[in-house]
Amino acid sequence: MIVAKRKPFAEIKAMLKGYKKVLNVGCGTCVSVCLAGGEREVAILNTEIEMTRKLDDEPIEIQAHTIERQCDREYLAELDALIEEGKFDALMSMACGVGIQFLAERYPLIPTFPAVDTTGLAVNQAVGWYEERCRSCSQCVLGMTGGICPVTMCAKGLYNGPCGGTNKGSCEISSEQPCAWFKIYERLKGQNRLDSIRKINSVRGWDDQTPRNLVQPGYKKPENMAR
Numbered sequence: 610m611i612v613a614k615r616k617p618f619a620e621i622k623a624m625l626k627g628y629k630k631v632l633n634v635g636c637g638t639c640v641s642v643c644l645a646g647g648e649r650e651v652a653i654l655n656t657e658i659e660m661t662r663k664l665d666d667e668p669i670e671i672q673a674h675t676i677e678r679q680c681d682r683e684y685l686a687e688l689d690a691l692i693e694e695g696k697f698d699a700l701m702s703m704a705c706g707v708g709i710q711f712l713a714e715r716y717p718l719i720p721t722f723p724a725v726d727t728t729g730l731a732v733n734q735a736v737g738w739y740e741e742r743c744r745s746c747s748q749c750v751l752g753m754t755g756g757i758c759p760v761t762m763c764a765k766g767l768y769n770g771p772c773g774g775t776n777k778g779s780c781e782i783s784s785e786q787p788c789a790w791f792k793i794y795e796r797l798k799g800q801n802r803l804d805s806i807r808k809i810n811s812v813r814g815w816d817d818q819t820p821r822n823l824v825q826p827g828y829k830k831p832e833n834m835a836r
Contacts, residue, residue: 611639628699635675636704646703679708755796762789
């Protein structure tokens, strides 16, 4: 799932400086599960902002509303009645980067500010502990590497085996960071599939460095769909 963390409070406070009527919009899916931007986190942040602005003698009217998903126009529509013209002079989003952009796109005349930083696609290892496993690179090699992602786990994102810095199964950047290619080797050895990494793989392209669109087979992008 997509994982995020709340921005430093000082940064949030600076973004909202000068704005007096703000709507803080939470998201009920990924950021809610990872305890960063759900209904509870929205309420906590709003309380902190209200208290701080009151102490600074700069009162603020900040409301809260959490929708099911900010990355879906269907759920954003429920905000239309709430966000009346002139009712808010700024919006704040506690969704991932995609949700924040969608919110800003729907209400282009109102400044929209992010209250969280999106950190990646991760797995839930324990309550409050999330480990990044995927960078959505559009060129998945997990079938070749035994289900271990070298793009994410290797500090250098190497596609063709370890660098010279691997040290007894650890990465040179830290003894606590496993070497991705050591783990890949051990996994494939156990599966009797070492031939999978004996061939040279072509250099990874840069498809993930430009905006990407995905239209599933059998569907087509509507001609009047806005970017």
